[in-house]
Amino acid sequence: MRLFLALMPPPALRRRLGELAEWAHAHCGGRRVPDESLHLTLAFLGEIPEAQAEALSTWVAGRDVPEGEWRPDAWGAFRRPGIVWVGSQTPDRALVSLQASLWHDLERQGITGRPSRFIPHVTLLRRARRLETAGLTPPDLVWPYRQVALVRSFTDQYRARYQTLARSPLT
Template identity: 80%
Template sequence: MRLFLALIPPPALRRRLAELAERAHARLGGRRVPDDSLHLTLAFLGERPTAQAEALARWVEERPIPEGEWRLDAWGSFRRPGIVWVGSRTPDRALTELQAALWQDLERHGVAGRPSGFIPHVTLLRRAHRLDTAEMSPPDLAWPYRQLALVRSFTDQDRARYQTLARSPLS
């Protein structure tokens, strides 16, 4: 199973992110990420055997995360593969610490692959025709978070789909 750990936006924030995705799509083209797929990836775990996925689900269900709030106030892009995203102008210390703590625990569970860097972001477009976000007015959103999700990713008819396998206790 292809897995990742993520924060899932609350419904009101998901709607606001969807509005930003529409605005970006109208201006930059590409493929919009579906509203129900919007998330912040904290750790991409890659392909995992079923037994390990089940152990990770139990771990997530027993691991509360510190409550926090992430401020989304910037547009950004990754040249390859044409990703347009929203995130923060400055690094968010609480998210960076959470991501590092999760990777420490994951490594104890035999999961390797900690990335060398972490740029918290929500992908809104893939394969954008243009990546110039400088002219777009910056977002101003607050994302209160208190729960972690273990998510399975699979491809269905050439489109990524996500299934939440486990959620942490509310903090």
């Protein structure tokens, strides 16, 4: 199973991110990420055997997540895969700390692959024809969070689909 840990936006924020994705699509072209797929990846785990996925589900369901608030206020792009995203200009200490803490626990469970750099972002477009985001009005978003989701990714020739396997408890 292909898994990742993520923050899932609350409904009002998901709608706002969807509006930004529409706006970015009109400016940059490419393939728009559907609203239901919008998320912030904290840890991409890759292919995980089913037994280990069950153990991860149990771990996530018992893992407390400190309440926090992330403020995406900038546009960005990853040139190689043609991704346009919204994120933040400056690192959010609480979010970076949460990501590092999750990876610490994951590594203790034998999962490797921690990235050398964490760039908190929400992918809005894939295969964008234009990656110039300087002309886009900076987003002004507030993302309150207090729960992490373990998500399974299914990819077909058209798009990725996601299934939430577990959520941390609401604190």
